[in-house]
Amino acid sequence: MNIGNGALTEAVYYILLSLLEPRHGYGIMQFAEQLSGGRVRLAAGTLYGAINTMLEKNWIEACGTEPSSRKKEYVITQTGMAVLLTEIERLEELAANGRRLIDTIVRY
Amino acid sequence: MKQKFHKWFWVWEFEKEEQWLNAMAAKGFGLCHVGIATYWFEDIEPGEYTYYLELAENHPDSAIGKEYLDFLSECGTEYVGNYLRWTYLRRKTADGPFELHADLDSKIAHLKRIIALVLPFIFLNLWSAYMNLHRGLTFHSDSNMLVSGLNLGVFLLLLYAEIRIWVQMHKLKKERQLHE
Numbered sequence: 135m136n137i138g139n140g141a142l143t144e145a146v147y148y149i150l151l152s153l154l155e156p157r158h159g160y161g162i163m164q165f166a167e168q169l170s171g172g173r174v175r176l177a178a179g180t181l182y183g184a185i186n187t188m189l190e191k192n193w194i195e196a197c198g199t200e201p202s203s204r205k206k207e208y209v210i211t212q213t214g215m216a217v218l219l220t221e222i223e224r225l226e227e228l229a230a231n232g233r234r235l236i237d238t239i240v241r242y
Numbered sequence: 243m244k245q246k247f248h249k250w251f252w253v254w255e256f257e258k259e260e261q262w263l264n265a266m267a268a269k270g271f272g273l274c275h276v277g278i279a280t281y282w283f284e285d286i287e288p289g290e291y292t293y294y295l296e297l298a299e300n301h302p303d304s305a306i307g308k309e310y311l312d313f314l315s316e317c318g319t320e321y322v323g324n325y326l327r328w329t330y331l332r333r334k335t336a337d338g339p340f341e342l343h344a345d346l347d348s349k350i351a352h353l354k355r356i357i358a359l360v361l362p363f364i365f366l367n368l369w370s371a372y373m374n375l376h377r378g379l380t381f382h383s384d385s386n387m388l389v390s391g392l393n394l395g396v397f398l399l400l401l402y403a404e405i406r407i408w409v410q411m412h413k414l415k416k417e418r419q420l421h422e
Contacts, residue, residue, distance in 0.1 A: 143345060143422050144345075144422055145344075145345060158316065159313055159317055160316050160317045160318070163317060175338065175339075175341075175344065177341045177342050177343055177344035178313070178314050178318075179296065179314075179342035179343045179352075180342075180343055180344055180345050180347075180348045181317070182313050182314070183348055183351075
């Protein structure tokens with residue numbers, strides 16, 4: 135299981151967060167926008183590409199489709215979960231280092 | 243009522259073409275069908291739709307291409323038509339700004355696809371210009387010389403286009419070192 139250690143793009147990060155529960159493409163867009171207070175607007179082309187790459191890497195998987203439509207739903211996998219947790223730790227480190235240095239060096 | 247327009251755009255003018263389609267949409271002419279250098283417009287509310295021109299990864303008639311268009315339509319982006327892999331899309335303007343590729347990576351990938359599309363034609367024209375020049379000189383044939391000249395002209399035009407797109411892509415790549 136290779137989860138890598140590079141930074142995720144903002145789009146990928148928000149897609150993974152959205153897929154903690156099963157969602158289809160448009161659902162991901164709406165959720166990401168809502169979660170970020172309207173700041174993150176995933177573009178459909180970008181989203182499509184990211185979903186396919188993440189499926190290949192087994193970070194997410196397709197799950198039961200809604201019977202009434204052809205819309206595909208996706209959900210995060212265990213690998214995806216590990217990727218997400220690693221990224222959250224990385225982001226926390228970035229933010230903590232930033233705040234700490236600004237507090238100690240700039241303020242005094 | 244549908245109206246037919248003839249207009250020609252060179253391959254590197256995809257942004258100009260898109261601007262023209264959006265200017266037409268602002269006047270109440272909404273693109274509804276596309277052919278070779280031909281555009282059909284229907285009456286729409288002025289500015290009702292925003293248009294976008296994309297060189298798709300897969301032909302819209304292929305299975306993967308169809309799947310992509312289905313995905314887009316699910317996200318509120320409507321397929322209008324295509325010319326080869328060039329795909330014409332539209333979205334209700336009220337739904338917010340229309341960006342199919344919002345991040346730099348996918349913008350760069352889009353420009354790369356366009357560069358790859360044009361590249362074979364550059365070599366083809368250079369090769370044909372050379373072959374015709376060779377024949378023209380060997381057999382003192384004016385027609386070969388003429389074709390050679392035309393090929394050389396097209397070669398230079400395409401080379402210019404390719405360089406312009408490449409410069410655009412290079413700018414995005416530099417930007418990519420700072421932002422997503």
